[in-house]
Amino acid sequence: MTEPVSPFPFPIRSACPPGACVCEYDRVVADPQADHRPLALNRLQEQKLIERIERIESYEDLKHVQAVIHRNLGVALRIEPGPNEVRTVRGIIVVLEEKPGLCKKARQSIPAAVRRCLNERPEIAYALLDAHDLFGAP
Template sequence: MPTSPPPSPPLRTECPPGACICERARLFDDPDADRRVLLLTREQEKRLIERIDAISTYAELQRIGQRLYEQLGVRLHIGPRANEVRTARGFAIELSPVPGLCRKTRQAVPAAIRRCLDRHPEIAYAVLDAHDLLGPR
């Protein structure tokens, strides 16, 4: 008796034409493309944002960044901007430009991290310290 292939995991639904810059079609044009980013459905994105909102330590923030890379192939970059950092807006927070990553996700994740940094200034200090801005000169 032939076995049926395992069910494929749900993929993120396509954005309306012209509404997004995700370049989703590039993933299907190249047979070797990394399509893991499409596994981040809207429901899972909401859970990710909730998880980011619940972060209370720098180690947790690093763990989220590592998990984003391991599971979706997306790198999270957090660091101070060229000018001085006075608030969470002074941090450059971005996701690596990966085909298939929705514009809304590229905005929602950094916004959630900024809210986290506003609520937990000790995490912001740890990010600065990781970039040697608070160390001796």
């Protein structure tokens, strides 16, 4: 007996349990016009991405990882200073944009990995703040 052929050019993650997520997995799988890239982020790929984020060494490397996430998943990873005074990494906004097909767990675990990276390497957080002109001239 042969396995059914997947209509996707890449392996996709399995569906979340009913009621546990708001990713609209079934709708995305059924719609041939939908962007299917978020479905490629299975548990193994998510772990690899988190490991990659934890290995970030510089602000330029962080920007590169943001670009790779956008290119491969079609979602933006926003990392910017919050509207109030930034005293700790908690004052930096880290959000993985919502997109149909992207699991809620990934939208939580990826920003958490970025925060861990910024906590471990404060020089990246300082470069981020400087890039947003918080340390620049008034």
